[in-house]
Amino acid sequence: MLLKIESLTKTFGASTAVDRADILVDKPAMIGVIGRSGAGKSTLLRMINRLTDASSGRILVEGRDVLTLKGAALRAWRRDCAMIFQQFNLVPRLDVVTNVMLGRLNGHSALASAFNVFGEADIRAALGHLERLGIEGHALKRAEALSGGQQQRVAIARALMQNPKFVLADEPIASLDPMNAQVVMDALRRIHEEDGLTVICNLHTLDTARRYCDRVIGMRAGRIVFDGPSELLTEAMAREIYGAGAEFSEASTSTSIGALAPDAALARTAAGVSAVG
Ligand SMILES: Nc1ncnc2c1ncn2[C@@H]1O[C@H](COP(=O)(O)OP(=O)(O)OP(=O)(O)O)[C@@H](O)[C@H]1O
Numbered sequence: 564m565l566l567k568i569e570s571l572t573k574t575f576g577a578s579t580a581v582d583r584a585d586i587l588v589d590k591p592a593m594i595g596v597i598g599r600s601g602a603g604k605s606t607l608l609r610m611i612n613r614l615t616d617a618s619s620g621r622i623l624v625e626g627r628d629v630l631t632l633k634g635a636a637l638r639a640w641r642r643d644c645a646m647i648f649q650q651f652n653l654v655p656r657l658d659v660v661t662n663v664m665l666g667r668l669n670g671h672s673a674l675a676s677a678f679n680v681f682g683e684a685d686i687r688a689a690l691g692h693l694e695r696l697g698i699e700g701h702a703l704k705r706a707e708a709l710s711g712g713q714q715q716r717v718a719i720a721r722a723l724m725q726n727p728k729f730v731l732a733d734e735p736i737a738s739l740d741p742m743n744a745q746v747v748m749d750a751l752r753r754i755h756e757e758d759g760l761t762v763i764c765n766l767h768t769l770d771t772a773r774r775y776c777d778r779v780i781g782m783r784a785g786r787i788v789f790d791g792p793s794e795l796l797t798e799a800m801a802r803e804i805y806g807a808g809a810e811f812s813e814a815s816t817s818t819s820i821g822a823l824a825p826d827a828a829l830a831r832t833a834a835g836v837s838a839v840g
């Protein structure tokens with residue numbers, strides 16, 4: 564078992580943001596978490612990474628409860644599960660390759676990183692990740708000079724620099740136009756397939772989750788109301804997740820990412836990747 568979340572709960576005062584969530588991940592997967600605004604998607608991811616403290620429950624990884632980790636063990640866990648954010652969270656005035664290398668800082672002591680900052684191996688690794696993501700040509704530019712889609716790929720490169728086992732992405736494409744959204748989702752899909760990483764991705768739109776994820780978790784008002792292969796996510800189930808009435812349609816939760824070629828779902832089938840049960 565890679566990850567076992569048991570009855571994970573977060574309350575803020577009288578309100579419950581995440582309500583007894585249970586999630587099992589038994590092999591590397593690409594998982595989309597969907598639900599309307601306020602459903603608890605971000606809180607769920609933030610508890611996994613320990614950016615937010617859980618109120619109760621357990622998160623078991625390799626036989627340990629992540630929620631009990633402190634000090635070096637907590638830092639090691641945060642290295643194992645890299646976060647990607649909607650707003651990229653780069654240092655705008657720093658060049659791209661340095662931003663990527665910041666992913667390594669987790670592994671150094673603060674003092675070592677303040678002085679002898681990065682070694683040649685770090686630089687080479689950072690450039691390798693940038694090249695893989697098709698943006699090595701921008702390595703020496705300031706991060707702020709890049710487009711949103713390029714910046715998000717820099718953030719993915721920074722995440723890869725941590726050698727993570729999990730990548731937690733909180734609405735990674737919410738600030739991007741459809742074409743850049745597709746490039747970024749393709750990149751996340753690739754690191755799942757090629758590196759065997761488990762990617763858990765909060766997404767606003769149903770069609771993106773269907774297209775890129777083998778498994779979809781639907782949240783409504785803090786509860787997990789659907790967890791299964793994306794093929795089983797019927798329109799009726801989507802209605803249940805989004806809690807929408809008569810005005811609900813696929814289009815209302817859709818970006819136009821689907822209008823763009825190539826079809827990732829087809830590519831996935833061709834690559835022999837099967838759905839996660
Ligand atoms: N720091 C906080 N203090 C109080 N309430 C919070 C806090 N963070 C989140 N909440 C509440 O918890 C619930 C879940 O919020 P969360 O941000 O996890 O939802 P979400 O599904 O990520 O929504 P969105 O799609 O808008 O990002 C909401 O009702 C929100 O108001």
Ligand SMILES: [Mg+2]
Pocket residue numbers: 604605606733734765
């Ligand atoms: Mg959110």
